[in-house]
Amino acid sequence: DFIYSLENDVKPSLGTSDEALAKFIERGIINWGSTRELVEKGMMFVKQARSPETSNRLCLLLEGAPTAGTSAMAAYLAKNSDFPFIKVINSREMVGFMESSKCLRINKIFDDAYRSELSCIFMNDLEHLMGYSPIGPRYQSLVLDAMYSLLSASPPKGRKLLVICTSKRRSVLEELGLLSVFTAVIRVPYITHQEDIKLVLDESQALTPDEIDAIMDHICHGKVFVGLKKLLGLLDTMRVMKGVESRKRVASFVNLLEDEGVYTPEL
Amino acid sequence: DFIYSLENDVKPSLGTSDEALAKFIERGIINWGSTRELVEKGMMFVKQARSPETSNRLCLLLEGAPTAGTSAMAAYLAKNSDFPFIKVINSREMVGFMESSKCLRINKIFDDAYRSELSCIFMNDLEHLMGYSPIGPRYQSLVLDAMYSLLSASPPKGRKLLVICTSKRRSVLEELGLLSVFTAVIRVPYITHQEDIKLVLDESQALTPDEIDAIMDHICHGKVFVGLKKLLGLLDTMRVMKGVESRKRVASFVNLLEDEGVYTPEL
Amino acid sequence: DFIYSLENDVKPSLGTSDEALAKFIERGIINWGSTRELVEKGMMFVKQARSPETSNRLCLLLEGAPTAGTSAMAAYLAKNSDFPFIKVINSREMVGFMESSKCLRINKIFDDAYRSELSCIFMNDLEHLMGYSPIGPRYQSLVLDAMYSLLSASPPKGRKLLVICTSKRRSVLEELGLLSVFTAVIRVPYITHQEDIKLVLDESQALTPDEIDAIMDHICHGKVFVGLKKLLGLLDTMRVMKGVESRKRVASFVNLLEDEGVYTPEL
Amino acid sequence: DFIYSLENDVKPSLGTSDEALAKFIERGIINWGSTRELVEKGMMFVKQARSPETSNRLCLLLEGAPTAGTSAMAAYLAKNSDFPFIKVINSREMVGFMESSKCLRINKIFDDAYRSELSCIFMNDLEHLMGYSPIGPRYQSLVLDAMYSLLSASPPKGRKLLVICTSKRRSVLEELGLLSVFTAVIRVPYITHQEDIKLVLDESQALTPDEIDAIMDHICHGKVFVGLKKLLGLLDTMRVMKGVESRKRVASFVNLLEDEGVYTPEL
Amino acid sequence: DFIYSLENDVKPSLGTSDEALAKFIERGIINWGSTRELVEKGMMFVKQARSPETSNRLCLLLEGAPTAGTSAMAAYLAKNSDFPFIKVINSREMVGFMESSKCLRINKIFDDAYRSELSCIFMNDLEHLMGYSPIGPRYQSLVLDAMYSLLSASPPKGRKLLVICTSKRRSVLEELGLLSVFTAVIRVPYITHQEDIKLVLDESQALTPDEIDAIMDHICHGKVFVGLKKLLGLLDTMRVMKGVESRKRVASFVNLLEDEGVYTPEL
Amino acid sequence: DFIYSLENDVKPSLGTSDEALAKFIERGIINWGSTRELVEKGMMFVKQARSPETSNRLCLLLEGAPTAGTSAMAAYLAKNSDFPFIKVINSREMVGFMESSKCLRINKIFDDAYRSELSCIFMNDLEHLMGYSPIGPRYQSLVLDAMYSLLSASPPKGRKLLVICTSKRRSVLEELGLLSVFTAVIRVPYITHQEDIKLVLDESQALTPDEIDAIMDHICHGKVFVGLKKLLGLLDTMRVMKGVESRKRVASFVNLLEDEGVYTPEL
Ligand SMILES: Nc1ncnc2c1ncn2[C@@H]1O[C@H](COP(=O)(O)OP(=O)(O)OP(=O)(O)O)[C@@H](O)[C@H]1O
Ligand SMILES: Nc1ncnc2c1ncn2[C@@H]1O[C@H](COP(=O)(O)OP(=O)(O)OP(=O)(O)O)[C@@H](O)[C@H]1O
Ligand SMILES: Nc1ncnc2c1ncn2[C@@H]1O[C@H](COP(=O)(O)OP(=O)(O)OP(=O)(O)O)[C@@H](O)[C@H]1O
Ligand SMILES: Nc1ncnc2c1ncn2[C@@H]1O[C@H](COP(=O)(O)OP(=O)(O)OP(=O)(O)O)[C@@H](O)[C@H]1O
Ligand SMILES: Nc1ncnc2c1ncn2[C@@H]1O[C@H](COP(=O)(O)OP(=O)(O)OP(=O)(O)O)[C@@H](O)[C@H]1O
Ligand SMILES: Nc1ncnc2c1ncn2[C@@H]1O[C@H](COP(=O)(O)OP(=O)(O)OP(=O)(O)O)[C@@H](O)[C@H]1O
Ligand SMILES: [Mg+2]
Ligand SMILES: [Mg+2]
Ligand SMILES: [Mg+2]
Ligand SMILES: [Mg+2]
Ligand SMILES: [Mg+2]
Ligand SMILES: [Mg+2]
Structure with missing residues (x-):
C-alpha cells in the first residue's frame, strides 16, 4: 500500500x-x-x-x-x-x-x-x-x-x-x-462506489473472501453511502460473530447495512 | 427464569x-x-x-x-x-x-x-x-x-x-x-401485547390468579400500551387494597388502567 | 366534623x-x-x-x-x-x-x-x-x-x-x-355547587343564618366558581362590616361575589 | 378639607x-x-x-x-x-x-x-x-x-x-x-371631569380665580384626561410666569394642556 | 451675537x-x-x-x-x-x-x-x-x-x-x-432652511463670502436637511483645501453636500 | 512605483x-x-x-x-x-x-x-x-x-x-x-478590471510573462471579482508549482480562478 x-x-x-x-x-x-x-x-x-x-x-x-x-x-x-x-x-x-x-x-x-x-x-x-x-x-x-x-x-x-x-x-x-x-x-467524501466498499471489506479482514463476494452480490443493485469510520465499526460487529456459519454472517451484515441506512436497494 | x-x-x-x-x-x-x-x-x-x-x-x-x-x-x-x-x-x-x-x-x-x-x-x-x-x-x-x-x-x-x-x-x-x-x-419498548400484561401480573403476585383472569377478560378487546415501571406502580396500589373483596379489586384495577391511559377499549 | x-x-x-x-x-x-x-x-x-x-x-x-x-x-x-x-x-x-x-x-x-x-x-x-x-x-x-x-x-x-x-x-x-x-x-377542585357555598358560609360564622339564606336566594339562578381560600377572604371583609345593617351586608356581599367573578348570573 | x-x-x-x-x-x-x-x-x-x-x-x-x-x-x-x-x-x-x-x-x-x-x-x-x-x-x-x-x-x-x-x-x-x-x-383613576380640573386649579393657587374661569371656558367643550401629578407639574410652569399678563398666561396654559395631550377639543 | x-x-x-x-x-x-x-x-x-x-x-x-x-x-x-x-x-x-x-x-x-x-x-x-x-x-x-x-x-x-x-x-x-x-x-431640530445654512457658512469662516454665494446659488433649488455638527465637520474639509482655486472648492463642497445626503436637488 | x-x-x-x-x-x-x-x-x-x-x-x-x-x-x-x-x-x-x-x-x-x-x-x-x-x-x-x-x-x-x-x-x-x-x-473595492488582474500578476512574479498573457487570453471574455489578498494567495499556489510545465500551470491557475469564483465566464 x-x-x-x-x-x-x-x-x-x-x-x-x-x-x-x-x-x-x-x-x-x-x-x-x-x-x-x-x-x-x-x-x-x-x-x-x-x-x-x-x-x-x-x-x-x-x-x-x-x-x-x-x-x-x-x-x-x-x-x-x-x-x-x-x-x-x-x-x-x-x-x-x-x-x-x-x-x-x-x-x-x-x-x-x-x-x-x-x-x-x-x-x-x-x-x-x-x-x-x-x-x-x-x-x-x-x-x-x-x-x-x-x-x-x-x-x-x-x-x-x-x-x-x-x-x-x-x-x-x-x-x-x-x-x-x-x-x-x-x-473528505463518503464512500459511494461499490468497489470502494469491497476494497474496505477486503482490507479489514473481518470477513472471508467468499463472504465478501456474497455480500457484494447482495448489494450490487442499490446505492451505498457511508463514512469509512462507520463501515469499520459495522465490521467490528462481524469480528465477534466468529463462530457463526457463513451464510448467517452474510445475511446479518447485509441487514446491518440496510438498517443503518448504508445501503439502499434500488426500487 | x-x-x-x-x-x-x-x-x-x-x-x-x-x-x-x-x-x-x-x-x-x-x-x-x-x-x-x-x-x-x-x-x-x-x-x-x-x-x-x-x-x-x-x-x-x-x-x-x-x-x-x-x-x-x-x-x-x-x-x-x-x-x-x-x-x-x-x-x-x-x-x-x-x-x-x-x-x-x-x-x-x-x-x-x-x-x-x-x-x-x-x-x-x-x-x-x-x-x-x-x-x-x-x-x-x-x-x-x-x-x-x-x-x-x-x-x-x-x-x-x-x-x-x-x-x-x-x-x-x-x-x-x-x-x-x-x-x-x-x-426499549413499551408493553403492547395482552400476554405480556398477563405475564407481569402473574409475576408481581399483587393479584390472585382468578383476579388476573378476570382482568384479562375485561381488557382483551382493546389496546394496551404501558411502560413496565408504570405497570408495576399500579400493581403497588393493589397491594394496599388487601382486605377488599375480589370483584371490587378487579373493577378498580381495570378503572386505573383506563384512567391512566394504559388500556384503550376498542371502539 | x-x-x-x-x-x-x-x-x-x-x-x-x-x-x-x-x-x-x-x-x-x-x-x-x-x-x-x-x-x-x-x-x-x-x-x-x-x-x-x-x-x-x-x-x-x-x-x-x-x-x-x-x-x-x-x-x-x-x-x-x-x-x-x-x-x-x-x-x-x-x-x-x-x-x-x-x-x-x-x-x-x-x-x-x-x-x-x-x-x-x-x-x-x-x-x-x-x-x-x-x-x-x-x-x-x-x-x-x-x-x-x-x-x-x-x-x-x-x-x-x-x-x-x-x-x-x-x-x-x-x-x-x-x-x-x-x-x-x-x-383539588374549585367550588361549583350552591350547597357547598352555603356550607362554607355557615361554617365561617361571618354572616347570620338569615343573611346566608338571603344571599343564597340571590345567587341560586347562576353559576358559582371559586377557590375556597378566596371565598374565605371575601368573608373576612364581611367580618369588619359588623355594625352595618343586614340588608346592606347581603347586598354588598352579593356585589363582591359578582365583581370578583365568583358568581355569574345566568342569562 | x-x-x-x-x-x-x-x-x-x-x-x-x-x-x-x-x-x-x-x-x-x-x-x-x-x-x-x-x-x-x-x-x-x-x-x-x-x-x-x-x-x-x-x-x-x-x-x-x-x-x-x-x-x-x-x-x-x-x-x-x-x-x-x-x-x-x-x-x-x-x-x-x-x-x-x-x-x-x-x-x-x-x-x-x-x-x-x-x-x-x-x-x-x-x-x-x-x-x-x-x-x-x-x-x-x-x-x-x-x-x-x-x-x-x-x-x-x-x-x-x-x-x-x-x-x-x-x-x-x-x-x-x-x-x-x-x-x-x-x-387610582385619571381626572376626567371638568369640575375636578377646576378644583385642582383652585387649590393649587398658581392661577387667579379669573384666569381659572377663563381656562375653564376654553376647555369646556372637549375631553380632559390627566394624572393629578402631571397637572400639578404643568401648574408649576405657571408659577414662574408671574410677571406675565393674564391673557397670555391663560393662552399659554391652554396650549400646554393641548400639547401635552391633557385636553382634546371635541370635533 | x-x-x-x-x-x-x-x-x-x-x-x-x-x-x-x-x-x-x-x-x-x-x-x-x-x-x-x-x-x-x-x-x-x-x-x-x-x-x-x-x-x-x-x-x-x-x-x-x-x-x-x-x-x-x-x-x-x-x-x-x-x-x-x-x-x-x-x-x-x-x-x-x-x-x-x-x-x-x-x-x-x-x-x-x-x-x-x-x-x-x-x-x-x-x-x-x-x-x-x-x-x-x-x-x-x-x-x-x-x-x-x-x-x-x-x-x-x-x-x-x-x-x-x-x-x-x-x-x-x-x-x-x-x-x-x-x-x-x-x-433639537436639524437645519432645514437655506438661510440657516448660509448663516452657518458665514460664521464658520471656512469659505470666502463669494464662495458662499456661489454655493447658495447651487443649492437654492433643493432641500437641505443636516445636523449642525455634521455641517461644521464638512466645513473642516474645506479648511484643509486652502491652496485650491475657488471654483474647485465650491464644486467639491457642493458635491460633498450631495454625497452625504445633506442636500437633495428638487426634481 | x-x-x-x-x-x-x-x-x-x-x-x-x-x-x-x-x-x-x-x-x-x-x-x-x-x-x-x-x-x-x-x-x-x-x-x-x-x-x-x-x-x-x-x-x-x-x-x-x-x-x-x-x-x-x-x-x-x-x-x-x-x-x-x-x-x-x-x-x-x-x-x-x-x-x-x-x-x-x-x-x-x-x-x-x-x-x-x-x-x-x-x-x-x-x-x-x-x-x-x-x-x-x-x-x-x-x-x-x-x-x-x-x-x-x-x-x-x-x-x-x-x-x-x-x-x-x-x-x-x-x-x-x-x-x-x-x-x-x-x-476599499474588489478588483473588477482585467488590466488590474494583469498588473497584479505582473508584480507578483509568480508567473512568467508568457504565462500571464496566456491566462489573460483565457479570462478576457468573462467577469473578474476578487479581493487583492485572495488573488495573492492563489498566486502562492503557483509558486510551489515551479517544476511543472507552463501549459499545465496556466490551465491549473485558470481552473483555480473559476473554482474559487474569482472569474465567471460570460455566457
Ligand atoms: N483512508 C482513510 N481515511 C480516513 N480514515 C481511515 C482511512 N483508512 C482507515 N481509516 C481509519 O478510519 C477511522 C476514521 O475515523 P475518524 O475519527 O477520522 O473519522 P471522523 O470522520 O473524524 O469521525 P467523527 O465524525 O467521529 O469525527 C480511523 O480510525 C482511521 O484510522
Ligand atoms: N424486564 C424488565 N426490564 C426493565 N425493568 C424491569 C424488568 N422487569 C422488572 N423491571 C423493574 O422495573 C423497573 C423499571 O424501572 P426503570 O427505572 O428502569 O424505568 P425507566 O424506564 O428508567 O423509568 P424512568 O422513566 O423513571 O427513567 C425497575 O424497578 C426494574 O427492577
Ligand atoms: N376543605 C378545605 N380544603 C382546603 N383548605 C381549607 C379547607 N377548609 C378550610 N380551608 C382553609 O382554606 C385555606 C386554603 O388556603 P391554601 O393556602 O391551601 O390555598 P391555596 O390553593 O394553596 O392558595 P394559593 O393559590 O395561595 O397557593 C387555608 O387557610 C385552610 O385552612
Ligand atoms: N388626591 C390626591 N391623590 C394623590 N396625590 C395627590 C392628591 N392630591 C395631591 N397629590 C399630590 O400629587 C402628587 C402625586 O404624585 P405621585 O408620586 O403619587 O404620583 P404617581 O402616580 O405615583 O406618579 P409616578 O407615575 O411618578 O409614580 C404628590 O405630590 C401628592 O402630594
Ligand atoms: N447653535 C448651536 N447648537 C448646538 N451646537 C452648536 C451650535 N453652534 C455651534 N455648535 C457646535 O456644534 C457642535 C455640536 O456638537 P454636539 O456634540 O452637541 O452634537 P450632538 O447632536 O450631540 O452630536 P452627537 O450625535 O455626536 O451626540 C459643538 O461643537 C458646538 O460647539
Ligand atoms: N494596493 C494594495 N492594497 C492593499 N493591500 C495590498 C496592496 N498591494 C499589496 N497588498 C498586500 O495584500 C495584502 C492585503 O491583506 P489585508 O490583510 O490588508 O486584507 P484584508 O482585506 O484586511 O483581509 P481580511 O479579510 O483577512 O481582513 C497585504 O499582505 C498587503 O501587503
Ligand atoms: Mg472527527
Ligand atoms: Mg430511567
Ligand atoms: Mg398554595
Ligand atoms: Mg408612583
Ligand atoms: Mg451628543
Ligand atoms: Mg483585514
Whole structure:
C-alpha cells in the first residue's frame, strides 16, 4: 500500500506530538478511491506552507460529514508534514475548562509554535472546540474570537506556520465568518462506489473472501453511502460473530447495512 | 427464569459499583416478551467491547420512553458485563453542582477507568445529566461538551472502554449531535401485547390468579400500551387494597388502567 | 366534623415540623363537598407509602388553581400521615438564595430523611420553588434538576420515603418532564355547587343564618366558581362590616361575589 | 378639607418611617372627585387588616397609570393606618444593588415587621423594584420570587401584617402570577371631569380665580384626561410666569394642556 | 451675537464642572434659526427649577437626531444655569466599568448634589450611558433602574435639583418607561432652511463670502436637511483645501453636500 | 512605483508601532487601479487631522469585503501619517481577555495618546475587536460602549487625535450606531478590471510573462471579482508549482480562478 510506505519513510523528529496524532489514526489509512487524491492535495499545501516564497501562514481545513474519516486524514497530513514542531489541540484535555482557560491554552500553543521556524498545529473538530451546539444555537464566543485572531494573525517575521483543522459543519464556520481565514478547504467524501466498499471489506479482514463476494452480490443493485469510520465499526460487529456459519454472517451484515441506512436497494 | 439464573452465575469482582447498580433494578428483571431479545442484543455488544480485535471504545445507548424500564435494563447489562472496573455516574450525587464541578467529576471517572484494562461506565439519563429541559430549551453546554469529548475520545493504547448510557429523548441527543458518538443504539419498548400484561401480573403476585383472569377478560378487546415501571406502580396500589373483596379489586384495577391511559377499549 | 376528629386522634411524634404545617392550615379544614373524597384518596396513598410491600419511594402531587386550597389539603395529609419524620421545604426560608444554595438546602432535607425508616417531605408550590415565571419563561434549572434527581432517586435500602408536593401549573410540570416522577396526581377542585357555598358560609360564622339564606336566594339562578381560600377572604371583609345593617351586608356581599367573578348570573 | 383633618388626628408612634412617607406626598392630598372614595375604601382594608377575626396577612395593591397619584395615595393610607410599626421599601436606597442584596434588604424588613404585633409595610412601584422593563422583557427573578414568598407567607401566630403596594402595570403583575397574592386591588383613576380640573386649579393657587374661569371656558367643550401629578407639574410652569399678563398666561396654559395631550377639543 | 454675550455675563462659582461642559461646546454656539427659541425655552425651565414655589425636582430632556447639536445645547443650558453646584456624568470616565460600578458612580453624584441647596446634574446621551444597543436590543438593566430611581426620587427637603439629560432615541426612552420621569422634553431640530445654512457658512469662516454665494446659488433649488455638527465637520474639509482655486472648492463642497445626503436637488 | 517611494521618504520617529503595522502590509502595496485614489483620499484626511484649524478629533473608517486589502491600506495610511505617536490596537494580544480587560487595554492606549500633541491610533477589524458574530447575533457590549465613548470623546484641549479603523461589515456598525462617530468612511473595492488582474500578476512574479498573457487570453471574455489578498494567495499556489510545465500551470491557475469564483465566464 503506497500510502503506508510513504508514512514509513518519514521519521518525525523529537518534540512532535506523535502519540496524540496516532490516536486519531487508530485503524491506519486504507487506500480506497478518494484517499490518494486527498493525500496528494493535502501534501501539496503542506509543501506550499514550507516554501519560503509564500505567505508565512497557511491554514488548511478538512471538512466532512460525521464518520467520513476527516480527523484521521487531517492527522495523517500533520504527521507526514515532516515539520519539526507539531502540536495537537485536543478537547479531551480541556473538559470542564472555562472559556478563558481554553483560550489561554490554545494561545499558549500558538505562542510556542512561533518559537520554531517551521511549525504545524493540528486542531480537530473546530465546532466542538468552541462548544458549538445547534440547539440555541450556542457556542463560546471567546473561543471563536481566539480562533479567529490566532488563525488570521501572521507569525513573527521569519517563522512559517501551518495550521490543519477539521470540521463537520462547514456551513456553521461560514456563518461565523471563520471560513475566510482558511487558505484552502478540502472536502473528505463518503464512500459511494461499490468497489470502494469491497476494497474496505477486503482490507479489514473481518470477513472471508467468499463472504465478501456474497455480500457484494447482495448489494450490487442499490446505492451505498457511508463514512469509512462507520463501515469499520459495522465490521467490528462481524469480528465477534466468529463462530457463526457463513451464510448467517452474510445475511446479518447485509441487514446491518440496510438498517443503518448504508445501503439502499434500488426500487 | 433464565435471566435471573444468568445473573446469579455472575460474581462481580471487588471494586464494582454493585450497590449503585442494584438501586436501578429495585424490582428485579421480569422476563416479558421483549426482554430476552434486549438482553441478548445488549450482551453481544458487551462481548464486542471485550474483544481485542475491535475498536477499543464502545458506546452503547439504551433509549426508551419514560417508565419503559430503560434504566433497569442498562444497569442489568452493566452488572452482567463481568468487567473488572464498573462505575456509575449518578445525578443524585451531583445535586446543586455547578457545570464545571459536574464536568470534573465525570472526567475523573473516565480517567479512573483508563487505568483498568477493561472498564465499564454506566451513565443514566444523559439529558438529565446535562440539565436538559424543553422549556427554552436549556441544557448545560459544558456538560454536553464534556460528554462529547469523553464519549468520542479513544482510551489509551491497550485499554478497552465500554460506556452504557440511557436516554428518554433520543431526538434531543440527535439534534445535539451526540447520537453519532454511539457505536449502537437499542430501543426499549413499551408493553403492547395482552400476554405480556398477563405475564407481569402473574409475576408481581399483587393479584390472585382468578383476579388476573378476570382482568384479562375485561381488557382483551382493546389496546394496551404501558411502560413496565408504570405497570408495576399500579400493581403497588393493589397491594394496599388487601382486605377488599375480589370483584371490587378487579373493577378498580381495570378503572386505573383506563384512567391512566394504559388500556384503550376498542371502539 | 369527622375530619377534625380524625385529625385529633393523631398525636404526631416529636421531631415533626408541626408548626410549619399548621401555618398552611390557618383556617382549619371545612368539610365541603369534595373534601372527604380528597382526604380519603390522599390517605390511601399515605398508606401505600407506608406499606413494606410497595416501592420504597412514593411521590404525590396535589394540584389546583390558585386559592383552591391545595396547600392546606396537602399539609393536612402530611400532618395526618403519622410519619415519624416530617419535614417542610419552605420558599419563605430561602428568599434571596442563589440557585445552588437552594439545592443544597433541599438536598440536605432529603439526606436527613434517608436516616429515618419512614419519612415524609412536604414541598409546597413546586413552580415557585424553582423560580418559575411565565414571562420568558424563566425557572432555575439547577433547582429543577435537583428536584428531578431527588424525586426520582430511590432512598437507601430499607428506608421508605413519601414526598407530598403541590402545584398551581400542572401543565408546566408536565412540559418540564417533572410530572412523570410522581406516582400519583390529585386535583383539588374549585367550588361549583350552591350547597357547598352555603356550607362554607355557615361554617365561617361571618354572616347570620338569615343573611346566608338571603344571599343564597340571590345567587341560586347562576353559576358559582371559586377557590375556597378566596371565598374565605371575601368573608373576612364581611367580618369588619359588623355594625352595618343586614340588608346592606347581603347586598354588598352579593356585589363582591359578582365583581370578583365568583358568581355569574345566568342569562 | 376633611382629609387633612383626618390626617391631623393621627399621631404616629415612634419608629414609623414618617419622613420617607412624607416624601411621597410632597404636594399634600387635594380632595378631588375620586379621592374620598379611594380613601374610604383603602381605610376599610386597613381596618380589616387590624381586625383580630380576619386572616393575619392582608396585601393591598393600589394601581394606576403613571402620574395618577398612586404613590401618594398609598403612602397616605400607610401613614394614616395608625399601625405602630410602619416601614418603607425604597428603590432609591438600593441603587446598584445586586439582586440578592435587594432580596436580603427586603427580607430583613419583613422579618423586622414580624416582631411587632401590628405592622405595615409600604412598597412603592413593584415593577420597578423588581427591575421590570418591557424591552426584553426583563425583570429580576430573585426579587420577584422574594416578593412572592414574602407577600404570600403568613406572619407568625399572633402577628398581623398589612402590606400596601403600588404598581403602574397591573397586567404585568398578573402575567407574573403576583396579582393573586393580593387580598384586594384598588385602581387610582385619571381626572376626567371638568369640575375636578377646576378644583385642582383652585387649590393649587398658581392661577387667579379669573384666569381659572377663563381656562375653564376654553376647555369646556372637549375631553380632559390627566394624572393629578402631571397637572400639578404643568401648574408649576405657571408659577414662574408671574410677571406675565393674564391673557397670555391663560393662552399659554391652554396650549400646554393641548400639547401635552391633557385636553382634546371635541370635533 | 447675543447668546455669546449672555454666556459672558455668567461667572460660574467655584466647584462647577466648567471644563467638562466646555468640551461639549468645542465650536461655540452659532445663533442660527432655532437656537434662540431653544435657549429661551431651556432657560425658562432652569428658572422654574430655581423657583422655591415649584416641585423640588426638575428633569429636563433635550433630544435630537445624531449631530443635531443636542449635547452642546444641553451643556450650554447647564453652564448658564448659574447653579452653585454643577456636575457632569460622563461615559468617557466609565469605560469598562461593570454595571454596578457605574451605578455607584452615578449615585454618588446625586448624593453629592443633595448636599447643595441648588444643584444641576448634566447627563449626556442616556442610552449610551445605559449601554443601549439596538442589536438584541441590549441595555444595562441596573443602570436603567438606577437612572429611574434617581431621576424620580425627590431630593431631601429644602434642596432643589435640576437634571439636564440628552438622548438620541426618544422612542427607546419611552419604551423603557423613562420618559415619564421628565418634567419636560425639548426637541433639537436639524437645519432645514437655506438661510440657516448660509448663516452657518458665514460664521464658520471656512469659505470666502463669494464662495458662499456661489454655493447658495447651487443649492437654492433643493432641500437641505443636516445636523449642525455634521455641517461644521464638512466645513473642516474645506479648511484643509486652502491652496485650491475657488471654483474647485465650491464644486467639491457642493458635491460633498450631495454625497452625504445633506442636500437633495428638487426634481 | 510611486507609492513605495513615498513610503521610503518617511522616517517614522521613535516610539511608533512600526513593526506591528508592517505585519499588516506583509506583501507590500501593489499600485493597481484603485490604490492611488484610495491613498490620496486617505492622506487628505490625515492632513485634515493634523491641521490646527479643524476639530481636534478625526475618526476615519476604511471598510471593505474580506480579502479586499482593507487592513493593509489602513495600516499604510497610519504608517505614512508621520504622526509622532502611533499605536496599534491588536486583537491578537487580547486573546481570552474578559470584556473589561479589553476595555481597560483600549482605554489605556487612548489615555496614552492624549499625552502626545499629535497621535494616531490604528484599530483593525472593529467587529472582531468587539467579538461580533452573526449567529445570535453576539457582540461584547462593554467593548462596543468603550469604542463609542472613546471614538466620540474629544481629546484634551491642544491635543489632536487621528483614529484609523477598519471594518468588514459596515452595515453592522451602522446598526450599532457606531458609524455616526466617524468623520469619514472610505470603501476599499474588489478588483473588477482585467488590466488590474494583469498588473497584479505582473508584480507578483509568480508567473512568467508568457504565462500571464496566456491566462489573460483565457479570462478576457468573462467577469473578474476578487479581493487583492485572495488573488495573492492563489498566486502562492503557483509558486510551489515551479517544476511543472507552463501549459499545465496556466490551465491549473485558470481552473483555480473559476473554482474559487474569482472569474465567471460570460455566457
Ligand atoms: N483512508 C482513510 N481515511 C480516513 N480514515 C481511515 C482511512 N483508512 C482507515 N481509516 C481509519 O478510519 C477511522 C476514521 O475515523 P475518524 O475519527 O477520522 O473519522 P471522523 O470522520 O473524524 O469521525 P467523527 O465524525 O467521529 O469525527 C480511523 O480510525 C482511521 O484510522
Ligand atoms: N424486564 C424488565 N426490564 C426493565 N425493568 C424491569 C424488568 N422487569 C422488572 N423491571 C423493574 O422495573 C423497573 C423499571 O424501572 P426503570 O427505572 O428502569 O424505568 P425507566 O424506564 O428508567 O423509568 P424512568 O422513566 O423513571 O427513567 C425497575 O424497578 C426494574 O427492577
Ligand atoms: N376543605 C378545605 N380544603 C382546603 N383548605 C381549607 C379547607 N377548609 C378550610 N380551608 C382553609 O382554606 C385555606 C386554603 O388556603 P391554601 O393556602 O391551601 O390555598 P391555596 O390553593 O394553596 O392558595 P394559593 O393559590 O395561595 O397557593 C387555608 O387557610 C385552610 O385552612
Ligand atoms: N388626591 C390626591 N391623590 C394623590 N396625590 C395627590 C392628591 N392630591 C395631591 N397629590 C399630590 O400629587 C402628587 C402625586 O404624585 P405621585 O408620586 O403619587 O404620583 P404617581 O402616580 O405615583 O406618579 P409616578 O407615575 O411618578 O409614580 C404628590 O405630590 C401628592 O402630594
Ligand atoms: N447653535 C448651536 N447648537 C448646538 N451646537 C452648536 C451650535 N453652534 C455651534 N455648535 C457646535 O456644534 C457642535 C455640536 O456638537 P454636539 O456634540 O452637541 O452634537 P450632538 O447632536 O450631540 O452630536 P452627537 O450625535 O455626536 O451626540 C459643538 O461643537 C458646538 O460647539
Ligand atoms: N494596493 C494594495 N492594497 C492593499 N493591500 C495590498 C496592496 N498591494 C499589496 N497588498 C498586500 O495584500 C495584502 C492585503 O491583506 P489585508 O490583510 O490588508 O486584507 P484584508 O482585506 O484586511 O483581509 P481580511 O479579510 O483577512 O481582513 C497585504 O499582505 C498587503 O501587503
Ligand atoms: Mg472527527
Ligand atoms: Mg430511567
Ligand atoms: Mg398554595
Ligand atoms: Mg408612583
Ligand atoms: Mg451628543
Ligand atoms: Mg483585514
